[in-house]
Amino acid sequence: MHNQWKVELSFEEDGTVTACEARLVGVRAPSLNAHAESVRSAADRPANRIGEEVAASRALDTLSRKLHAQAHGDVEDASLRPDYLIY
Numbered sequence: 001m002h003n004q005w006k007v008e009l010s011f012e013e014d015g016t017v018t019a020c021e022a023r024l025v026g027v028r029a030p031s032l033n034a035h036a037e038s039v040r041s042a043a044d045r046p047a048n049r050i051g052e053e054v055a056a057s058r059a060l061d062t063l064s065r066k067l068h069a070q071a072h073g074d075v076e077d078a079s080l081r082p083d084y085l086i087y
Contacts, residue, residue, distance in 0.1 A: 018051030034062035
């Protein structure tokens with residue numbers, strides 16, 4: 001069996017705030033997404049790439065936490081016992 005998930009990142013920037021939307025994409029991928037932002041200080045020079053990196057890392061962290069929480073719930077549902085007894 002072969003299954004593939006991809007993470008899709010999209011960005012919007014207004015010169016100060018960089019927003020990132022991260023979502024799992026794939027035929028059997030869970031329908032999860034996450035949003036995060038980074039804010040450029042007025043004292044910093046403009047560097048879109050840095051804002052994207054920070055916003056992306058935050059969105060991916062949130063996405064990872066959501067996926068972990070969903071997996072815990074799925075384990076509990078499948079085993080009919082709390083996940084702390086399984087891990």
